[in-house]
Amino acid sequence: SYELTQPPSVSVSLGQTASITCSGDKLGDKYVCWYQQKPGQSPVLVIYQDNKRPSGIPERFSGSTSGNTATLTISGTQAMDEADYHCQAWDSTTVFGGGTKLTVL
Amino acid sequence: QITLKESGPTLVKPTQTLTLTCTLSGFSLTTTGVGVGWIRQPPGKALEWLALIYWDDDKRYSPSLKSRLTITKDTSKNQVVLTMANMDPVDTATYYCAHRQTGTFVFDIWGQGTMVTVSS
Numbered sequence: 711s712y713e714l715t716q717p718p719s720v721s722v723s724l725g726q727t728a729s730i731t732c733s734g735d736k737l738g739d740k741y742v743c744w745y746q747q748k749p750g751q752s753p754v755l756v757i758y759q760d761n762k763r764p765s766g767i768p769e770r771f772s773g774s775t776s777g778n779t780a781t782l783t784i785s786g787t788q789a790m791d792e793a794d795y796h797c798q799a800w801d802s803t804t805v806f807g808g809g810t811k812l813t814v815l
Numbered sequence: 816q817i818t819l820k821e822s823g824p825t826l827v828k829p830t831q832t833l834t835l836t837c838t839l840s841g842f843s844l845t846t847t848g849v850g851v852g853w854i855r856q857p858p859g860k861a862l863e864w865l866a867l868i869y870w871d872d873d874k875r876y877s878p879s880l881k882s883r884l885t886i887t888k889d890t891s892k893n894q895v896v897l898t899m900a901n902m903d904p905v906d907t908a909t910y911y912c913a914h915r916q917t918g919t920f921v922f923d924i925w926g927q928g929t930m931v932t933v934s935s
Contacts, residue, residue, distance in 0.1 A: 741920070752911060752928055753911075753925055758916065759921075767831065802922040803878060804867070
């Protein structure tokens with residue numbers, strides 16, 4: 711079965727750029743999306759089709775893919791961005807990554 | 816405004832069958848292209864996709880859970896129902912239903928989730 715691998719945790723200083731990766735076999739050939747989930751809340755879509763932002767998602771959120779890795783980038787990270795981030799792709803079935811806890815220092 | 820709301824038991828016993836209902840608002844499963852999925856998340860763990868149903872009654876299931884899952888829709892009530900047979904303590908999780916973004920495999924709007932505990 712297809713698997714997506716994320717680092718369990720990432721730390722970033724306030725105002726700096728955070729990068730969260732998601733790895734999978736030939737991931738660059740698939741569309742990837744990203745969800746933000748704050749404690750006790752439901753996931754919120756922040757990036758879809760690799761690099762598109764839904765309405766209402768700040769421009770500081772961006773996405774990219776290359777080879778086997780997709781990356782969610784948060785520029786000028788704010789305290790409110792501290793959350794878990796989940797990647798998702800489709801490979802004959804819907805697959806989620808293990809999630810990454812982003813800590814803003 | 817699209818919203819989804821999950822409902823069902825908070826506690827089930829091992830071996831029992833879980834039935835969860837997702838009530839849809841602001842959209843209809845009679846509209847071409849619409850899909851609704853179920854995703855779960857054990858406490859402190861990753862999201863896991865379970866099932867998806869489309870407006871045309873096409874159904875898709877997680878391969879690892881397919882034998883235990885059934886997804887149906889009731890268009891008269893604008894609801895989607897998920898049943899999971901033979902519940903086990905490892906199935907303890909928050910269960911979410913979500914709207915599938917038309918034409919993609921993305922879940923763009925999620926319900927609030929419902930926590931289900933499996934215990935005797």
